[in-house]
Amino acid sequence: MSKNISDVIIIGGGVAGLSTAMQLAKRGSSVTVLEREQIGNGSTGRAAGLLGQLRGTAEHTRMLMDGVEIVKELEAKASVEIYVQTGSVRVAETPERAQEITDLVEMGHSIDFDIDHIAIDELAKRLPYMHTDDLTAACWCPTDGHLQPAELAAAYHKVGRDHGVRYETNCPVTGVLLEGNKALGVQTPKGEFLSPVLVNAAGPWSYLVAGLTDTTLPTAALGHVYLTTQPHS
Numbered sequence: 426m427s428k429n430i431s432d433v434i435i436i437g438g439g440v441a442g443l444s445t446a447m448q449l450a451k452r453g454s455s456v457t458v459l460e461r462e463q464i465g466n467g468s469t470g471r472a473a474g475l476l477g478q479l480r481g482t483a484e485h486t487r488m489l490m491d492g493v494e495i496v497k498e499l500e501a502k503a504s505v506e507i508y509v510q511t512g513s514v515r516v517a518e519t520p521e522r523a524q525e526i527t528d529l530v531e532m533g534h535s536i537d538f539d540i541d542h543i544a545i546d547e548l549a550k551r552l553p554y555m556h557t558d559d560l561t562a563a564c565w566c567p568t569d570g571h572l573q574p575a576e577l578a579a580a581y582h583k584v585g586r587d588h589g590v591r592y593e594t595n596c597p598v599t600g601v602l603l604e605g606n607k608a609l610g611v612q613t614p615k616g617e618f619l620s621p622v623l624v625n626a627a628g629p630w631s632y633l634v635a636g637l638t639d640t641t642l643p644t645a646a647l648g649h650v651y652l653t654t655q656p657h658s
């Protein structure tokens with residue numbers, strides 16, 4: 426029997442693939458992650474790492490709240506510091522945006538998310554470098570923060586390995602083995618890997634992986650720029 430057989434193959438070793446692998450392995454599946462380069466080398470390794478939980482819907486916000494708890498669990502299991510809880514603000518300059526903040530605070534309270542309105546003069550005291558004259562409303566989320574994406578990926582990798590996940594790096598998936606519409610596995614330069622379940626976690630390259638089965642995934646990769654500043658002194 427081939428040693429390259431598992432319950433699930435995950436294509437892509439970014440945060441999506443790594444977390445899926447860890448969660449499935451924790452629940453008893455044998456999982457192989459196939460990464461074409463190195464773990465966390467894709468968009469995960471380039472992210473700014475901001476972790477804001479507030480989203481437009483209660484369901485989406487709850488998912489992000491769970492995400493913070495998962496990161497804290499990972500910190501404990503991998504014995505690394507990943508998350509820096511700084512709090513975050515959201516501000517409004519127009520009546521429409523102020524109403525949006527009111528609605529979001531109400532939604533947050535309905536699901537026990539820690540959020541509240543903050544007076545503009547209080548905001549100016551907390552963030553003295555911020556221009557606040559034209560603001561009409563703001564809210565404060567004390568449990569938001571940021572993390573080091575490389576450390577997050579390393580922690581998922583470590584805890585996943587402890588649960589038996591197999592990781593193959595420098596292992597691009599170049600073809601998908603199919604029998605009719607049923608997946609049998611994938612082809613790579615390191616040979617065939619067999620599994621009836623394939624997870625496409627190739628991030629911005631997902632559409633290329635989908636293309637290996639002549640499936641169109643309507644996604645596009647967009648550039649993303651950010652600037653890191655020094656703390657205000």
Ligand SMILES: Cc1cc2nc3c(=O)[nH]c(=O)nc-3n(C[C@H](O)[C@H](O)[C@H](O)COP(=O)(O)OP(=O)(O)OC[C@H]3O[C@@H](n4cnc5c(N)ncnc54)[C@H](O)[C@@H]3O)c2cc1C
Nearest residue numbers: 437439440441461467468469472473474475597598627628
């Ligand atoms: C500049 C920038 C800043 C960002 N800032 C933030 C932020 O502050 N907060 C936030 O939440 N998000 C942020 N993001 C978004 C975040 O980085 C992504 O949403 C997240 O990393 C996506 O993870 P992923 O696992 O889906 O994709 P990726 O991390 O891109 O992982 C996909 C992996 O698949 C691999 N792969 C591709 N093709 C194949 C193949 N054929 N075979 C095998 N492997 C393959 C790639 O090598 C890659 O490692 C930012 C993104 C960028 C680019």
